[in-house]
Amino acid sequence: MTGNLFPSRLRDSHQNRRLNTNFRRNGKLQSCEPCRKGKLKCDHMMPTCGRCQRRNRAEQCVYHPAPLTKTHQLPTPQASDSSSPTFVRQSVDIDAVPAPALPPTRIDPSPTQHPRVSRASSLPAQPWSSIQYGQQSVEELRKPVPRAHVQARAISPSGTFIHHAAILAENELSVGIFPSNGETAPAIIYRHDIQRGAACLTLLKDFPRCLRYIEKWFSFAKGLIVIEPIITIFTTGINQTWGKWLQGSDDLSYMSEKVWQNTLKPWSTSITKDTSPRDFCLAATGENLRWEVVGLVVTLIALVCASLTDGDPIFCSDDDAPIDREATLIRAQNASQMCIDFCDDFGVLTDLYLWLLYENTGVYCALRTKGSYQNLKKSATLITALLFCNLHEEIKVDEKTPFFITEVRKRLFSAVYLSDKVGAIYTGRPPRLTRQFCRLQTPLDISDAQLMSDVQDPERIAMGLDENGWNRRGAIHLSTFQRLFVSVAMITEEIVEISMDIEMPPDEIARRAADITERAIERFESLPDFLRLHRDRPFQDPKRSPIELLFLAYIEMNAHYHQYLLQRVLIKRLGADSAKLLEIAKFMFKFVLQMVNNKHVFRDFQIDFVTLLNQNGVPSAAVIAVELLRQEQNPCGIMNPAHRLPRSQTIQDLSVFVACLETIPPNSCAYISCERGLRFLKKILDTILDPVQVNEAELNMDTSLGGFDFNDPLWLDMIALEQESWPNFS
Structure with a gap:
């Protein structure tokens, strides 16, 4: 009834109005041109602000993307969609800015010009870039193929001899052609990219709060890939170099430009076999801060928000105003994705990028329906990146690969390998990584301190392991569970094979099912005692942390779940009796009720x-x-x-x-x-x-x-x- 009392001419315009979320370089919302020139307060509404609407100046109410830029072209602001995520790509004047500290980077001096669209007589004026087709602006439709994509260099696999350049690779040295030094064509940093980077960095302005989020994360969780010592080096470097800048400056363009320059520098060329873990991390933080590291920090913030509930003290305390957990989660996830996009646009493919892509994939899939097309596509991107970097081949120490990097690569590939198999069961589709074409290497059962030690001695580390590869101290590390996940992945893959192979004869299915069952039981029974839950009170052990209980619960359930899947295969493909399936279901359900x-x-x-x-x-x-x-x-x-x-x-x-x-x-x-x-x-x-x-x-x-x-x-x-x-x- 209240809506009927509102004048229709105002109600219609009010319903179509939305807030312009584009920011100026000083961090404040853009004002329309009449309000800016008249130094009047603007309500930043689109397509027409309130002041211009009251003065019947709708045609003059436009939002210039760079009002201080002296150009003769008509203003072309980017329309803002209220349904968009917190971080969006803003349409800005993309005249490139100089990057003197980066020799490979050059400048594009020509700004992009856009014509103005003629309007219907009953509609207010609309700039060209505000018209969108399927959530893609005309500005994006004009975007050329990135130069880094056109001139990208392929990484040739070392273990095959049928790829297109195999003959050349085998004979180039013999004719005096030496490998390239890795130099690529000069990159172009546009002001458009710097402003996007500055928008991403706004999430770090309250850096002390970001550090509290990360501290909270490692207080209850651990990392398989990005472990606490690595993040500590990253965040310390950011805080020491950029902490005051983040808190005291409204304009983060300078910081964004420096991060861009660092990201586009050749980085892996400085890594050798003798590079310590600390030196490796310092090369990507502080003055050398890269977008991969910024992405890892904001991704951990997203993980904290996705794992906890609204009532956690980290979001609501007596001293500070309550934090919107879901809004922070979305902003952090979008910022993480922006960092990945930055690397993709310029062809940046490093170990840090793979770490970021893995963590980002976890958050991305957690926010979407399991088994959805979006999740399958996202995981396929991660798998493609690992294959392109040859992580499916033997991972070993060489002149350009230190020991700790080989261990992290093993952890990364084995984690993705297991996820691929479990995803295949969930969706009922073939896996994308198979043991026929991948060398799955088990990481060592070592602590984070051993992994990050300045003295990298693999032989000395191996002396602290028993004949089965477990540590002799009975300590539970994240790498301990990673070793178990490798065997889980192999068994799961074999179950997928006998369930999906339409040409496998029945007697072969029965034989392989019996063999898998025997090996799965033997694997579980051979586990050391420190990797077993208490039989009567599995989740009431005061000596174990919640993360350890969670991992041990996964191990316990996988042992029963493999038997469950095998019985499903025998019932559906061989017509076996379902009595054993019922007994296995009882064990599984009893354990779930205990949880x-x-x-x-x-x-x-x-x-x-x-x-x-x-x-x-x-x-x-x-x-x-x-x-x-x-x-x-x-x-x-x-x-x-x-x-x-x-x-x-x-x-x-x-x-x-x-x-x-x-x-x-x-x-x-x-x-x-x-x-x-x-x-x-x-x-x-x-x-x-x-x-x-x-x-x-x-x-x-x-x-x-x-x-x-x-x-x-x-x-x-x-x-x-x-x-x-x-x-x-x-």
Whole structure:
């Protein structure tokens, strides 16, 4: 009713107005030209500000992208979409700025000019760049192919002899042609790029708060790739060199320009076999700060926001105003993606870039639905980068590769390899990395201090390991679990092979399934005692940290889950009996309930907790629920009394699990899969507990839950049995 009291001529214009979010170099919002020239206060609204609308000057109300630039072209501001993320590419005058400190960088002196669009008589004037086609402005449509992409150099693999330049590579030295020194064509830094970089750096203006976020992250989590000592060197260098600048300057263009210059310098040429980990990190921070390092810092901020809840003290304290966790998460993720785009646009491909791409992929996939096309495409980008850098070949120390870099590369490739296999099970599609073409190397079971030691002695480090490669002190490192994940990935890949190979004969499937089962059981039973949970109280061990309990939970569940998948293969491909599947589901579901009853332990690992519920809880609960319904429908049909489920206890356990599924927020990456399982379990419980309201047709239903047949215990191939594994702790 209030809306009807608002004049229609004003209501229509108000509904179409939006805030111009483009910033000037001083960090303030842009004002329209009449307000700027008249030094009047502007409300920064588009397409017409309030002052110009009241003065009937709609045609003169335009926003110039660079009002201090002396040009004769008409102003061409970028329209802002209120639905866009916090960080967007701004349309600016892209005349290049000088970069004297960077010899390979040259200047493009010609600014881009855009014609103005003629308008209809009933519409206010609209600049050319404000018209968008499918969220892509005309400015972006004119963007040429980056020079770094046109003149990019391919990295030839060393282990193959069929690639296009194999003959040349084998004979160039013999005819006096030596390898290139890596120089490329001069790069061009545009003012457009510097302003985008300055917008990205605004997330670091309150750098002390950023440090608190990072400290919080490492207080409960660890890193497989970007470990705490590495980030400490990075953040210390940023704080010492740029801390006062970030807090005291409204214009971050100078800092952005310096970061651009550092990023485009050849960096890997200074790395040798004798480079210490500290020197390696110092070469990318402080005065040498690069966009990869900026991206890693903001990505860790995004990981903290994605892992914790709104009520965590890091977001709400008595001294400071509450922090919008979700808004900070989106801003940090967008800033992380911007840093990746910066590197992509100029062909920057370093170890630091691979680290950033891995961490960014984890956050990206955590914000989107599991198994979606977007997540598959994002993970494919990461896999492509690893293959292009030849991480699928033997990783070893050489004249340009120090020991600690080889270990980090092994960790990175094995983590992505496992994620690829788990993703293949979830989506039901072939994996993109296979053991036939990849050399999967197990990283050493060493601590972060050993990895970052200034004295890199692989032989001395190996003396501290036992015959199976485990450390002799019984300490749990992140590399300890990474070693386990390698074997998990290999077993998972073999299960994928026998489940998807349409030409494999039945006897071969049975033989390989039995062999995989035997090796999986042997692997789990051979684990040392310090890698096992307490049998009776698995999550109540005061000597273990929550991150250790989480990892050990993954190990325990993988042991049961492999058996579960193998039984699914035997049932679907060979018509085996489902009795053993039910027994395995009982073990899985019991373990999941123990996690649910101790979920306070995993309060800082929301992504991983929901992952385990979706990966192991939903399938095992569904198997039990289907069997319980069968017992209700046909009490005399169970031949073996040992297979009968205790009715009361089973209903109670399912009800507890259902209550836990109901707490999963809609913005969770596994919400759709968990919500589907929730509807299914609730329907079965309703059918069992309230049979009076269910007629005979419903008891033999075929369509009420999307075509599921309760009389067929093999319906689970319709359920998402797995999810992509981008653990938030790595």
